[in-house]
Amino acid sequence: MQRRKLLKTVGGIGAVATASGAGILATTGSAAASTVNISAGNPGTVKNDRGDLSQVTIDPEFTVTWEDLDDYVGKIFYLVEAKVGGGDWEPIYRATPWIGFEVKNNSYFRVEPGTTGEYRLKQPFSVATSQDPRFNDGDGPDISASPLVIADEQGKPDYSSLSFPGGVDIDSFLDGTSIGGASDYPGAHEDGGFQNNYHDIDAGYYGAASDTAPLDNGDDNAGEGSTKTTPVQLRYTFELQRPNLSQLKYAITTMYGGQRVLADDQATTWASLSDSEKKEAGASRIDGLEVSDINAGNSEIVMYGEDGYTDFGGATPSGLSYSQMQNNDGHVGVMVATTSFDVSVTNEGSGSGVTGDSNTGAN
Numbered sequence: 001m002q003r004r005k006l007l008k009t010v011g012g013i014g015a016v017a018t019a020s021g022a023g024i025l026a027t028t029g030s031a032a033a034s035t036v037n038i039s040a041g042n043p044g045t046v047k048n049d050r051g052d053l054s055q056v057t058i059d060p061e062f063t064v065t066w067e068d069l070d071d072y073v074g075k076i077f078y079l080v081e082a083k084v085g086g087g088d089w090e091p092i093y094r095a096t097p098w099i100g101f102e103v104k105n106n107s108y109f110r111v112e113p114g115t116t117g118e119y120r121l122k123q124p125f126s127v128a129t130s131q132d133p134r135f136n137d138g139d140g141p142d143i144s145a146s147p148l149v150i151a152d153e154q155g156k157p158d159y160s161s162l163s164f165p166g167g168v169d170i171d172s173f174l175d176g177t178s179i180g181g182a183s184d185y186p187g188a189h190e191d192g193g194f195q196n197n198y199h200d201i202d203a204g205y206y207g208a209a210s211d212t213a214p215l216d217n218g219d220d221n222a223g224e225g226s227t228k229t230t231p232v233q234l235r236y237t238f239e240l241q242r243p244n245l246s247q248l249k250y251a252i253t254t255m256y257g258g259q260r261v262l263a264d265d266q267a268t269t270w271a272s273l274s275d276s277e278k279k280e281a282g283a284s285r286i287d288g289l290e291v292s293d294i295n296a297g298n299s300e301i302v303m304y305g306e307d308g309y310t311d312f313g314g315a316t317p318s319g320l321s322y323s324q325m326q327n328n329d330g331h332v333g334v335m336v337a338t339t340s341f342d343v344s345v346t347n348e349g350s351g352s353g354v355t356g357d358s359n360t361g362a363n
Helices: 002-007 125-129 170-175 245-256 275-285 322-326
Strands: 017-019 038-040 046-048 055-058 061-066 075-084 090-095 109-112 117-121 148-152 226-241 334-347
Touching: 061 226, 075 148, 090 148, 226 322, 245 275, 322 334
Parallel strands: 017 061, 046 334
Antiparallel strands: 017 038, 055 148, 061 117, 075 090, 075 226, 109 117, 226 334
């Protein structure tokens, strides 16, 4: 049983998707440019007597860099989508990690905020994400992330059956314009939950792109066996965002202790400040950050309508849809890349025979 389960699973090291040097080498004006390079190696062929598999996964690594922007980058939004065989593009994972103002430079990931900076997963997603303190906060059992599920026997969730939070419907959920929080939807560690949705880090939101039916190979070929190869496409979308007051509250109160934000006035708390005072407090304490970089509400894309870059047709800069980003990847704050790999499933040949001895006798 253990061996059979292993043979039916495609993923892990065999299907790692790697984004190498994904980034922005940008100076404002005509020199601005963005590039992403992402590859995916083909996993090994699955072989078994029924020609079926149980799971296809990816465990991506990537680096996002930017240089000489006019706006300070405080967050990275990224979306992972998959298309199995002749199916449609389906979202499987989204996240908007805050780039900490105290630089984290360890063996798992590196974060560097600013007008020039970097966000890099130095280990596969499942390893690096598991180091997030929200997974392992010391208050209970540690919960590890897993590789992202492209297809499994549970399949794509029935999103139409969801009870959405206020302001969200199925269209806004699937196009990313209004989605709520990860905890509004079944989690990866719940029975029947969405395979890639993690409440602990408020990221994921979605499940697999497909069940395994398009990948399974039921053709025994009259006992000769056969191999079926199915393409799986991946699309990665990245967006650079400005910091907002919620992020600054976390950064400043962590740096300066509890709710106190002014070192020379221990009675002044974050809650007692106006929005403009909060922006001033952030800009005065964080190198390279200016008041004009900070959004009071939701974080907006950098360089929105600036220096000749598009304003996305007047769309809300803090609520761009997935398609609006993907249709405007010439914008310095948007990077889109697709890659693919093949999944091969062999239905092994069959045979039958009879052996024995009739033990005949006569007398």
